[in-house]
Amino acid sequence: MTLPIVLFFVIATATALSALAVVCTRNIVRSAVWLLFTLIGVSLNYFLLGAEFLGAAQLIIYVGGTMVLVVFGVMLTAQGPFLQLKIKHVEWAVAGTIAVGLFALLVYTSLQFGQPSENKETVQVSTLGMAFMGAAEATPRAAVTGYPEGMTPPPRTRMGYLLPFEIVSVHLLVVLIGAAYLARAKRRRATPQAAEETS
Amino acid sequence: MTELTLTHFLVLGAFLFCCGVMCITIKRNAIGILMGVELILNSANINFVAFARFSPTFQLEGQIFALMVIVLAAGEAAVALAIILNFYNNHATVDVDRAEDLKG
Numbered sequence: 001m002t003l004p005i006v007l008f009f010v011i012a013t014a015t016a017l018s019a020l021a022v023v024c025t026r027n028i029v030r031s032a033v034w035l036l037f038t039l040i041g042v043s044l045n046y047f048l049l050g051a052e053f054l055g056a057a058q059l060i061i062y063v064g065g066t067m068v069l070v071v072f073g074v075m076l077t078a079q080g081p082f083l084q085l086k087i088k089h090v091e092w093a094v095a096g097t098i099a100v101g102l103f104a105l106l107v108y109t110s111l112q113f114g115q116p117s118e119n120k121e122t123v124q125v126s127t128l129g130m131a132f133m134g135a136a137e138a139t140p141r142a143a144v145t146g147y148p149e150g151m152t153p154p155p156r157t158r159m160g161y162l163l164p165f166e167i168v169s170v171h172l173l174v175v176l177i178g179a180a181y182l183a184r185a186k187r188r189r190a191t192p193q194a195a196e197e198t199s
Numbered sequence: 200m201t202e203l204t205l206t207h208f209l210v211l212g213a214f215l216f217c218c219g220v221m222c223i224t225i226k227r228n229a230i231g232i233l234m235g236v237e238l239i240l241n242s243a244n245i246n247f248v249a250f251a252r253f254s255p256t257f258q259l260e261g262q263i264f265a266l267m268v269i270v271l272a273a274g275e276a277a278v279a280l281a282i283i284l285n286f287y288n289n290h291a292t293v294d295v296d297r298a299e300d301l302k303g
Binding site (some may be wrong): 001002004005008012013015016018020022025028032035038039042045047049050051053054057058061062065066069070072073074076077086089091092094095096099102103104106107110111112114116117118119122123124127128131132145157161164168171172175176178179180183 | 201202203204205206207208209210211213214215216217218219220221222224225226227228229230231233234235238241244245248249252253254255258259262263265266267269270271272273274275276277278280281282283284285287293295301
């Protein structure tokens with residue numbers, strides 16, 4: 001038992017248990033808190049896989065941004081402090097059967113991949129940034145990458161990702177405008193007749 | 200079982216995916232369904248990063264795809280919550296079983 005695998009089992013157990021708790025909890029607020037722990041566990045998994053930038057991005061965007069959105073959504077829509085909607089036993093049975101079958105299928109497929117060896121060097125943050133800047137050179141000069149002259153940068157495909165980067169940024173702008181338009185506060189009509197007409 | 204391999208991460212991703220599917224299937228609260236979608240996207244991300252670590256030709260692409268998924272998921276959550284708020288304003292509930300205005 002090496003240190004990485006011990007760490008993996010600790011993190012994976014915590015992540016899986018909190019994911020299960022998200023499903024099993026009736027209370028939506030508790031569900032949100034368990035989802036928070038799941039997301040933190042996933043980001044720790046990224047750190048374990050050597051993707052430091054992704055782990056940090058996951059912490060900032062998901063835990064700092066998306067979860068705040070979800071919690072605000074819960075607060076703005078809950079009728080009572082402890083909103084619970086009944087779930088039938090039949091629904092539990094059907095959903096559980098589907099999930100267990102899917103899990104068995106996915107694990108069976110995962111076992112077909114065999115045991116490929118780990119890549120020797122991990123992707124540096126600078127490489128990610130250069131790819132998003134659209135650097136198409138396979139081995140850019142030291143002045144561009146910051147690598148010392150003697151060292152060779154890790155091999156990678158001759159491809160830049162400038163266009164997807166720009167598309168995502170425009171997409172975020174559209175989402176921002178769309179969400180603000182959809183969620184804007186409407187002026188309610190005062191008279192009951194007008195309310196009946198609109199409903 | 201003494202070394203960390205690709206299979207470990209794939210199994211974890213599969214488990215999160217199934218939790219997400221179950222969450223979407225059984226929750227009646229619209230925000231609960233949104234949480235299920237987040238779980239599924241995260242499980243896909245774990246697979247992307249795991250393949251980026253263990254496949255030599257997917258080293259850079261895996262992380263870039265995962266970043267794209269994170270950013271797009273944030274946008275998706277914002278729009279979905281706006282829609283849910285709108286639904287709540289019109290129906291005074293977040294129970295998705297009550298969203299049957301278009302039923303023939």
